Amino acid sequence: MxxxxxxxxxxxxxxxxxxWRILTDEPFAASVLRxxxxxxxxxxxxxxxxxxPALRETSPDSALQLLALLQQEGRFVDFLExxxxxxxxxxxxxxxxxxxxxxxxxxxxxxxxEPVRAEAEGVRLTLAAGFDTAAVRLTGNVVxxxxxxxxxxxxxxxxxxxxxxxxxxxxxxRVLAPAEVEL
Amino acid sequence: MSEIRYAVGIDLGTTHCVMAAxxxxxxxRDELAEGIEAIPQLTGPxxxxxxxxxxxxxxxxxPDELRPDDRxxxxxxxxxFVVGELARVMGSRTPIRLVASAKSWLxxxxxxxxxxxxxxxxxxxxxxxxxxxxxxxxxxxLRAAWDYHHPDAPLAEQEVVLTVPASFDPAAxxxxxxxxxxxxxxxxVLLEEPQAALYHxxxxxxxxxxxxxxxxxxxxxxxxxxxxxxxSLIAVTxxxxxxxxxxxxVGDHILLGGDNMDLALAHTIRAKLAEQGAQLDPWQVQGLTxxxxxxKEILLSDxxxxxxxxxxxxRGSRLIGGTLRTELTREEVTQALMGGxxxxxxxxxxxxxxxxxxxxxxxxxxxQDAAMTRHLAAFLGRQVDATRDLQGFAGSALEHAxxxxxxxxxxxxxxxxxxxxxxxxxxxxxxxxxxxxxxxxRLLEGADLDLAVARxxxxxxxxxxxxGVRIRxxxxxxFYVGVESAVPAVPGMEPPIEALCIAPFGMEExxxxxxxPQEVGLVVxxxxxxxxxxxxVRRADHVGEVLEQWAPEEVEELEEIAATLPxxxxxxxxxxxxxxxxxxxxxxxxxxxAVPREGxxxxxxxxxxxxxx
Numbered sequence: 001m002x003x004x005x006x007x008x009x010x011x012x013x014x015x016x017x018x019x020w021r022i023l024t025d026e027p028f029a030a031s032v033l034r035x036x037x038x039x040x041x042x043x044x045x046x047x048x049x050x051x052x053p054a055l056r057e058t059s060p061d062s063a064l065q066l067l068a069l070l071q072q073e074g075r076f077v078d079f080l081e082x083x084x085x086x087x088x089x090x091x092x093x094x095x096x097x098x099x100x101x102x103x104x105x106x107x108x109x110x111x112x113x114e115p116v117r118a119e120a121e122g123v124r125l126t127l128a129a130g131f132d133t134a135a136v137r138l139t140g141n142v143v144x145x146x147x148x149x150x151x152x153x154x155x156x157x158x159x160x161x162x163x164x165x166x167x168x169x170x171x172x173x174r175v176l177a178p179a180e181v182e183l
Numbered sequence: 184m185s186e187i188r189y190a191v192g193i194d195l196g197t198t199h200c201v202m203a204a205x206x207x208x209x210x211x212r213d214e215l216a217e218g219i220e221a222i223p224q225l226t227g228p229x230x231x232x233x234x235x236x237x238x239x240x241x242x243x244x245x246p247d248e249l250r251p252d253d254r255x256x257x258x259x260x261x262x263x264f265v266v267g268e269l270a271r272v273m274g275s276r277t278p279i280r281l282v283a284s285a286k287s288w289l290x291x292x293x294x295x296x297x298x299x300x301x302x303x304x305x306x307x308x309x310x311x312x313x314x315x316x317x318x319x320x321x322x323x324x325l326r327a328a329w330d331y332h333h334p335d336a337p338l339a340e341q342e343v344v345l346t347v348p349a350s351f352d353p354a355a356x357x358x359x360x361x362x363x364x365x366x367x368x369x370x371x372v373l374l375e376e377p378q379a380a381l382y383h384x385x386x387x388x389x390x391x392x393x394x395x396x397x398x399x400x401x402x403x404x405x406x407x408x409x410x411x412x413x414x415s416l417i418a419v420t421x422x423x424x425x426x427x428x429x430x431x432x433v434g435d436h437i438l439l440g441g442d443n444m445d446l447a448l449a450h451t452i453r454a455k456l457a458e459q460g461a462q463l464d465p466w467q468v469q470g471l472t473x474x475x476x477x478x479k480e481i482l483l484s485d486x487x488x489x490x491x492x493x494x495x496x497x498r499g500s501r502l503i504g505g506t507l508r509t510e511l512t513r514e515e516v517t518q519a520l521m522g523g524x525x526x527x528x529x530x531x532x533x534x535x536x537x538x539x540x541x542x543x544x545x546x547x548x549x550x551q552d553a554a555m556t557r558h559l560a561a562f563l564g565r566q567v568d569a570t571r572d573l574q575g576f577a578g579s580a581l582e583h584a585x586x587x588x589x590x591x592x593x594x595x596x597x598x599x600x601x602x603x604x605x606x607x608x609x610x611x612x613x614x615x616x617x618x619x620x621x622x623x624x625r626l627l628e629g630a631d632l633d634l635a636v637a638r639x640x641x642x643x644x645x646x647x648x649x650x651g652v653r654i655r656x657x658x659x660x661x662f663y664v665g666v667e668s669a670v671p672a673v674p675g676m677e678p679p680i681e682a683l684c685i686a687p688f689g690m691e692e693x694x695x696x697x698x699x700p701q702e703v704g705l706v707v708x709x710x711x712x713x714x715x716x717x718x719x720v721r722r723a724d725h726v727g728e729v730l731e732q733w734a735p736e737e738v739e740e741l742e743e744i745a746a747t748l749p750x751x752x753x754x755x756x757x758x759x760x761x762x763x764x765x766x767x768x769x770x771x772x773x774x775x776x777a778v779p780r781e782g783x784x785x786x787x788x789x790x791x792x793x794x795x796x
Contacts, residue, residue, distance in 0.1 A: 072227070078500045082503050084503065091503050094492070094503075094506050094508035095503040095506045098496045098502065099502075165227065165231055166230070166232070167230055168255040170229070170252035171252065
C-alpha cells in the first residue's frame with residue numbers, strides 16, 4: 001500500500017474524482033493539462049537531479065486496526081477515555097489488569113518485540129563506529145568520535161515482526177469498537 | 184488425477200480443529216517434512232488471520248449482523264454461515280445462533296444426526312443445521328484453506344487421515360466418513376485419536392522410541408480435550424523379531440473435558456461474587472470464565488502463587504467504575520479441580536450414575552460424574568483381561584489383579600498443559616498399582632498437547648505407506664444383532680432376546696467377517712429393524728455365537744439398525760431369509776450387509792435410522 005503505487009481501486013476512485021473535477025473546475029483542468037504535457041519530460045532519463053528529502057504520510061489503516069484490537073482485547077480506548085482522577089488506585093488497579101492482560105495478549109500475538117540491546121540495563125558498553133544511530137540514541141555528554149563508552153539506560157524495543165489480520169476491502173477501520181445493542 | 188503428494192492429518196475436535204501434513208515427496212527415512220497447516224479464518228468482521236487452530240463453532244448470523252464484505256475469506260468466498268474464531272466470539276454474545284459441540288451431537292444416539300436440530304436453543308426464525316452439516320462446514324473450511332495454500336495439490340487428491348474418538352460407535356464413524364466424502368475427500372482413512380497421539384509420540388521421539396518401550400509394556404493413553412475424555416490401551420508385542428504395537432482396548436464415550444473445568448471454576452467465583460451482592464449477566468459470566476482460565480493457568484504452573492486476581496470487566500465503556508474484582512485462590516483451584524475432577528479414589532471406585540430425569544429437553548448426554556479418575560478406574564477395571572490372549576502377556580497378568588496394570592502412560596489434550604493435573608492423574612494411577620504390588624507406570628513425555636493428534640494423524644498417513652511402525656488393533660468391539668429366541672409365547676411377556684455375534688473383536692480394515700450360519704427373515708419392501716449390541720470385553724466370541732444372557736456391563740446396546748429390501752422381483756410382504764455379514768471398509772467404518780440365500784446381490788444395513796421413523 002505504498003503511496004507511489006496506488007492499488008487498482010485507489011486509481012479507480014482517483015480517476016472518477018478527477019473526471020468530475022476536470023469537468024467542473026477550470027483551473028484544475030488547466031493544471032492537469034500542464035501535468036499531462038510535462039509527464040514525458042519528468043520520466044525522461046536526461047535530468048539526474050538528486051531526490052529531495054521528503055516526508056511521507058503514513059497510512060492510518062494499520063494504526064486504527066491495532067487500536068481496535070487493543071480495545072477489543074484490552075479495553076484500551078475505554079481506559080484512556082475514562083477520567084481516572086475520580087477513582088481510587090485500587091479501582092484503577094483492577095481495571096488496569098484487564099487492560100494489561102488484554103493488550104499484552106494483542107502485542108504478543110500480532111508483533112514480535114525484542115530489546116534493541118541484549119545487555120542488562122546499567123552496564124557499561126562500547127559503541128563501535130558505524131553503529132545504527134536510529135536504534136541507539138546517544139544522550140548526555142555527546143562529544144568526540146566513536147568508539148563511545150557509556151551506560152545502557154534503556155534497552156530499547158524493536159518490532160521484529162508484525163502480522164496484522166488481513167482486512168476485507170469494504171471494512172471500515174475507523175470503527176474501533178462497534179456500539180452494542182442488546183435485543 | 185495427479186499423484187498423491189501429501190499425507191494430511193485432520194483433528195476434527197469437539198472444540199477446535201487442527202490440520203497437519205507430511206510432504207511425501209520431500210520426506211525420506213532420515214528427514215520428515217511435516218508440520219501444522221495454518222488455517223486462515225475470520226477473527227473479526229472483515230478481518231482474516233492465519234491460526235493453527237480452527238475453533239469448531241458455526242455461527243448463523245442475522246442478515247443485519249454482518250455485511251457480505253465482513254464475511255470475505257481469502258479465497259474469495261463469502262459464506263452465509265461463519266466458521267471458526269469469529270463464530271466463537273459472536274456466539275459468546277448471541278448463543279441462540281451458535282452451533283457448538285457438533286461432534287458430540289454426531290455421536291448422540293438419541294437424535295437424528297441428519298436432521299436440522301442445531302442450535303437447540305435457537306428460536307423459530309434461526310435457520311438450523313444438522314450435526315452432520317455442521318461437521319461438513321468445518322471440513323469444507325479446512326479444505327478451502329488447504330486448497331488456498333496448496334493450489335497445485337488440492338486436498339481432494341491427497342491422502343487424508345481424519346481422527347475420531349476411540350469411543351465413537353459405528354454410526355458416528357460412518358457419519359464422520361460421510362461428512363468427509365460430502366466435501367470431496369476421496370482418499371480417506373479414519374484413525375482413533377489416542378492412537379494418533381501415540382503416533383505423534385513416536386514421531387517426536389524419533390528412533391529413541393524403541394528404547395523407551397519394551398515388549399510386555401502396556402501403554403495407557405489418556406486424552407482429555409476441551410469436551411471429551413478418551414482412553415485407550417496399547418500393548419507392545421513382538422512380531423518377527425520387531426516391536427509391534429497393538430491397541431487392545433478403548434474406553435466409553437465420556438463428555439467431560441477442559442471446558443467443564445473452566446466452568447466449574449467460574450461457578451465458584453460467581454458464588455463468591457454473589458455473596459458480595461454482585462449479580463452477573465451472561466456476558467459477564469463469559470468474561471469470568473475467561474478470567475478464571477487465565478488465573479487457573481497461572482496457579483497451576485507456578486506453585487509459589489497463592490492467589491490470582493480475577494476481574495470481570497463491565498460491559499459498557501466505563502471500565503474502571505464498572506469492573507468487578509475478586510480473586511481465585513490456590514485452595515479454590517485445588518478444591519474445584521483436584522477434588523471435583525481428579526479426586527484420589529480407590530481402583531475399585533466407579534463413576535456415580537444417577538437415574539436421568541425424564542427427557543424433557545433435548546441435550547447432550549454429559550458425563551454425570553465429573554471425576555476423571557473414577558472413569559479411569561472403571562475403564563481399567565473393565566479391561567482387566569484385555570491382554571490375556573496376547574502373545575507374551577499371558578504370564579504377566581497377575582491373577583489377583585483387580586484392574587489392568589498399565590506400565591506406561593501417555594497424556595494428551597489441552598487439559599494436561601497444567602502439570603499438576605497430569606501429576607495428580609499419574610499419582611492416583613500409581614497408587615492403585617502400588618496397592619496391588621505392581622511397579623509404577625512410567626510417564627511417556629508428550630509434546631504439543633493441542634496439536635499432537637493432527638500431527639500424529641499426518642504421520643500415520645505417511646507410515647501406512649510402509650515407512651514405519653503401525654499400531655494394529657482393528658475394531659475395539661465385537662458386534663451382535665438381537666434375535667428373538669424361539670420359545671413358546673407367554674402373554675404379556677416380551678420374548679427373550681438373544682445376541683447373535685456377526686462381527687468378532689479386532690476386525691482389521693479392509694476385511695470382512697464370515698457369514699453366520701443363522702438366518703433372519705427380512706420383509707420385502709419394509710424397513711426391518713434389529714436391536715444392535717456391542718461389547719468391548721468379549722474378545723473371544725466368533726461369528727455365529729449366540730449369547731442367551733449377558734451381564735449389563737459386558738454388552739452394551741447400541742442404536743437400532745435397519746435393513747430395507749427393495750421390492751423388485753419380489754412380492755411386497757414376502758419374507759426373505761438372509762444372513763448378516765459384517766465388513767470393515769478401507770476407510771475404517773463398519774459395514775453390515777444382508778446376504779440372501781440365493782443370488783449374488785446384497786443390501787446395505789443402515790446404522791443411523793432414527794430419522795426414518
